[in-house]
Amino acid sequence: MNSDGYLNEIVKIAEKGGAVPNYQGDEEKRCFGFGDDGYSFVGDNIRLYDEYLLNLYKADDEVYRTCYLPRFESKVMEHLWPHFEKKSAVPKDEAKKIFEHFKAEPLGNVSVFRDIYGVTLAEGSEPVELGPFRIYDYKRHSDLIREKLGQDETSATQIFMDGRNIKYLIEFTTEARHAERALDKADVYFEKFDNIMRYIIGHATSPRFE
16 A cells, blocks of 8 residues: 555544543543544444554655654654545655655754663773663763753753662664654663663663663
8 A cells, every 4th residue: 555545544444433531432532632523433443543654654755754653643744634524535756745844954963871780980981882782971971962962951951850760871872853853762762771781781770871
């Protein structure tokens, strides 16, 4: 199925009626909007909706790698809303317009930091690079970490003032248009790194990240 086909399938399974207070129906509902002005996916159609949306999201590799799924979903709903009531066909290349919208957003490198335990850096050493990761001494390399965080004062404050006894940080850097997508990718890579370290060190229950 092509990308526009996924959009048309979503239109077909949407039902009139959004969220209502104290809903007590027998079937699960995924709602967009409220009351008569909204639309829902009900029962087994929730699974179909998720499948169509995810396939559409993955149809353009650049969008998939750099954009956050909930933002993508919101844009899809915006484009499909006029077609829900009359079940009208989505115009050709509508999916292309959605992809182009996101590709027009700025692309940059996003750094994600986590605590790391069970490692030691030699006194006076520079940050250590391991593939897509870089390990920092929390105190010795604090200026470098702040420089990486740039204008993100919220993250800087969280890292440097949260009161935890942090000795080392690990950084993962990736291209992204949305910081949330970088966080999603980082979680996957940090878990892989954690599993490798546990295997090498041989402590299957030893925590690495918090």
